[in-house]
Amino acid sequence: QELRLPSQEITFLELRIVLYSIVRMESNYIALIMEHYIKIIARLTMLASIYIVLPCLHQKHMVALTIP
DSSP states (O other), X not given: OOOOOSOSOOOHHHHHHHHHHHHTSOOTTHHHXXXXXXXXXXXXXXXXXXXXXXXETTTTEEEEEEEO
C-alpha cells in the first residue's frame, strides 16, 4: 500500500504530520513501517537527503532517522 500525496512538493510540516501518524500506529513493526513510508516520501519529494527526528513512543526517547 503506497502513501498517496497530492503533490511532489511536500513541506516539512506535512512530512512531520505523516510521520507522527505513522508513529502513532500500534505495531511491533513500527520501524519497518516508518522506513517503508520514509523511502516513499523521499522518492516523492526528490530530496537528496532527509533528516528527521521523531519521538518513538514505545521506546520513550528520541530516535533520529537519516535517509542518504
